[in-house]
Amino acid sequence: MVDVSAKAVTTRTARAEARVVMSAHAADALREATLGKGDAFVTAQLAGILAAKQTGSLIPLAHPLPLAHVGVRFAWSDARTLRVEASASTSAQTGVEMEAMVAASIAALTIYDMTKAVDKGIRIEAVRLLEKTGGKSGHWRAEEAQ
Numbered sequence: 001m002v003d004v005s006a007k008a009v010t011t012r013t014a015r016a017e018a019r020v021v022m023s024a025h026a027a028d029a030l031r032e033a034t035l036g037k038g039d040a041f042v043t044a045q046l047a048g049i050l051a052a053k054q055t056g057s058l059i060p061l062a063h064p065l066p067l068a069h070v071g072v073r074f075a076w077s078d079a080r081t082l083r084v085e086a087s088a089s090t091s092a093q094t095g096v097e098m099e100a101m102v103a104a105s106i107a108a109l110t111i112y113d114m115t116k117a118v119d120k121g122i123r124i125e126a127v128r129l130l131e132k133t134g135g136k137s138g139h140w141r142a143e144e145a146q
Contacts, residue, residue, distance in 0.1 A: 007093040007094065010135055012091070012092060012133065012134030013088065014089075014097045014101075015132075016127070018084045018125070019084070020112065020122060020123070021123045022121075022123075025119060029118045030082070030111070035114055045073075045107065048070070048110070049103065051103055051107075052102055054102075055098050055102045063092075065099065067089070067090050068089045068091065072104070084108045085130070087100060101129060130142050
């Protein structure tokens with residue numbers, strides 16, 4: 001692990017996304033909640049939040065962080081592409097970029113799990129950091145981030 005003991009505790013935030021591309025049939029089933037497994041969006045939201053809290057255990061050299069907030073939300077980019085956006089914040093000596101990306105990834109995987117009976121060809125794409133604040137490097141934002 002990187003030694004962060006000399007770093008100042010600052011407020012740090014991060015936003016990340018993943019895109020879930022699926023067939024029109026799977027998208028319709030997801031929108032209409034006809035998957036037969038319960039509310040896929042609530043399940044994926046909870047999975048993403050819980051995963052963010054486990055980042056220090058999942059990523060070998062990541063620091064375990066006291067998370068102040070984790071959020072996961074969903075929006076349709078087009079008829080077949082679901083955008084999963086996760087955010088995380090803390091006051092700590094290191095950032096929450098990995099927590100946000102883990103939350104987005106696991107939420108996207110949960111959407112896949114909930115819809116795989118309808119479409120096994122679903123793709124999870126473009127997991128990436130959108131924005132981060134705090135720490136020595138300050139504010140960073142992906143050029144085309146929404």
